[in-house]
Amino acid sequence: MxxxxxxxxxxxxxxxxxxxxxxxxxxxxxxxxxxxxxxxxxxxxxxxxxxxxxxxxxxxxxxxxxxxxxxxxxxxxxxxxxxxxxxxxxxxRMNKITEIDEDCMTVSVEAGVTFGKLESELAKKGWMIGVVPEGGLPGTVAANISIPGMGFFSSAYGCQGDQVVGLKVVLPSGEVLHTGSQGYPNAKKQFWRYVFGPDLSGLFIGSEGTLGIIAEATLKIYRRPAVMGFEKLSFDDLDNAARASHEITQKKLAIYNLITHESFYRAVDPYAKALPKATIDVFIAGTNSEVEERRKSVHEIAEKHRGILLGGEDSRKYWENHFIQAGATYKNGVGPMVTYMIPYSRFQEFTDVMWKVMQRHKIKKCWIGAFDMGNCLEHYNAAFYHEYDQEEYKKVRDAAGEMMETALKMGGTPYRIGLQWAPYVARVLKDTEFFKTTKSLKRLFDPNNILNNGVLGI
Ligand SMILES: Cc1cc2nc3c(=O)[nH]c(=O)nc-3n(C[C@H](O)[C@H](O)[C@H](O)COP(=O)(O)OP(=O)(O)OC[C@H]3O[C@@H](n4cnc5c(N)ncnc54)[C@H](O)[C@@H]3O)c2cc1C
CATH class of the missing domain: 3.30.43.10 (Uridine Diphospho-n-acetylenolpyruvylglucosamine Reductase, domain 2)
Structure with missing residues (x-):
């Protein structure tokens, strides 16, 4: 150049x-x-x-x-x-919320709008988006669609991709493509995603910027709940925790369940004696009476799966600090998050295996948990190191590599691949039609191979 x-x-x-x-x-x-x-x-x-x-x-x-x-x-x-x-x-610099459309219940934003800004602007009008990632202060909407991310309310609304109504995308050639109803000029605005044949929005969800740059996005919005209720449950058995989360979600009692393994509590207090095997933070939304009804049902489910009620105070604080709570963990350093999707029924199996890997590598700060995605779990393994501690850095990298290898072997499916998973994914997928099709799409959209090289393993 x-x-x-x-x-x-x-x-x-x-x-x-x-x-x-x-x-x-x-x-x-x-x-x-x-x-x-x-x-x-x-x-x-x-x-x-x-x-x-x-x-x-x-x-x-x-x-x-x-x-x-x-x-x-x-x-x-x-x-x-x-x-x-x-x-x-x-x-x-592309940080404008271009329209809050109360008629079609959508919000349109430029690529660089952060979730922090979007959440506070929507709240002023009594609306909210369906998926609020915890990294939402610096995190932008377009990036989160491209991954696609998850967050608060995912147990009810799925991932960020599920929220997309339409996109404006700049292709690697520089051409501009509208997906969704705005793909048809007479429709004038975005109100429906599935128009005129294939779901073109879907091509840019999860492709991590390899096929085009999302310049503008339209997402669904929902009325903010009148009341939020909080419960924290403790379990001595991982299977029971996963079953309880499954039942709470299946019965639509909560909008978000966060399962935390004992490794987190051990990292917070290495000398603690009696620790739960897992806890679930349960976030309930609705009117006053709905929240009370749902709370009672959550208590019954906890009892059925031998859970103990810990009250809602911890979970309430988590919600109130949802944009800074996870960020605060970075006082432990930076590090890879090894995350992938698994069925509820495999929570214990994956957790046991990954915990052994972390212990074998003697990682100083690490923990495991899962986000309830509404029909499966996002299982995460977080490990931290400080830049000055190169010995720990090597241990964390080795452990992360082993965990990615193991998760893929066991049938977990990573979704945000980036550079981190790319070589592992390329190795296991290379002979599949899925991978060949993804590579063909890349060649079609980006024949000179100039955009977002190295991610996805393609
Ligand atoms: C403390 C903490 C908590 C977090 N919690 C969550 C969470 O709960 N849920 C979650 O999903 N994530 C979470 N994250 C990860 C991250 O904050 C979010 O995914 C966020 O939305 C990423 O946005 P970004 O603008 O920072 O993306 P970047 O890091 O800048 O980019 C991420 C990817 O998106 C691509 N990209 C960026 N912009 C575009 C575009 N306009 N078009 C196409 N591709 C694009 C990039 O090339 C890259 O591949 C967390 C991170 C931290 C540090």
Missing amino acids: NRTHVVSELKGIVGESYVSDDPVDLLGYTRDFGGEPAHWAEIVVGPSSTEEISEVMKLANRERVRVTVRGGGSSTSGGCLATLGGIILETL
Whole structure:
């Protein structure tokens, strides 16, 4: 790449102040919140509109320059890192909520709107989105769709992809594609996703920016519940905890269940004597009477599965601090999150295996848990290290590698792949039609292979 020429062209597109190739600026883009080593981009550019993204992509194609899309850089799997150099395209200037449509119950946002901003703006009008990730202060909506993420309310509403009504996407060629009802100009706005044949939105959900850049997204919105109720349950048996969560979700009693393994409590207090094998934080929503009814049913389910009621105070605090609670754990350092989907019935099996791996590697700070996704569990294994402790870093990386290998062998399915899972996924999927089709789509959408290289293992 002729860097001077590309920098000058980019300045012509987005303005002098929003392009840099200064190493001091680039340093801030070398990492995310996970355990991937630093990767250096050569240029960072901050477009302010779909048209500017489109012009950047046309230039990148002409000059055959790699582009990596980045929102808030808060993911933990390395997808926003410039593995092969080139340009980082940061979306944070595109931070407008373009419409709250109460008629169609949707909200449309530009790519760089964070969940923190979206949540507070919707709350002012009595609305909420269906999936609120805990990393929501720095995390952007478009990135979370591309992963696709999960979060508070996932037990009721699924993942972020399930919330999408339509997208505006800049393809690697620079062309702009509308998916959903807005794909038809006369429809004028986004109100329905499944129009005129195949679900084109689906191509950009989970493809982690490899097929196009989401410039604008329309999501479903819901009335905020009048009341939230909270319960914390404790179990001496992991299977019972998973069964209880399953039953609570199946009966639609809660909008979010968070299962926490004893390893978390052990990490908080290594000297504690009697610890539960697992707890469930249960988040209930509804009117006053609905919450009370549901609370009673949750108590009955807890009793049936030999759970103990711990009251709701802890869970209430968790909810009230939902954007900072998880972030606070990063005082333990950074590190990979090994997360994948499993059936409820395999919670104990996966937890036992992964806990043994972490113990064998003697990881100092690590824990396991699961988010109830409404029809299965997202099983997560978190391990932390401080940058100055290279010995611990090596242990954490080795353990994470073993856990990814093991999870895949056991039939767990990772969803946010990034750089972290890419080599493992490529190895196990290589002969499947699924993988071949994904690679064909990549060639079709991005023939010069310039966008988000290295993620997904393709
Ligand atoms: C403390 C903490 C808690 C977290 N909790 C959750 C949680 O509960 N649920 C959850 O899902 N995640 C969680 N995360 C991860 C992360 O915060 C979210 O997934 C967030 O939405 C990512 O947004 P981002 O803008 O930071 O993405 P980035 O890290 O910038 O990018 C993530 C991926 O999205 C791609 N991408 C970015 N923008 C676009 C775009 N416009 N079009 C196409 N692709 C794009 C990038 O290339 C990259 O592959 C957490 C992270 C932290 C640090």
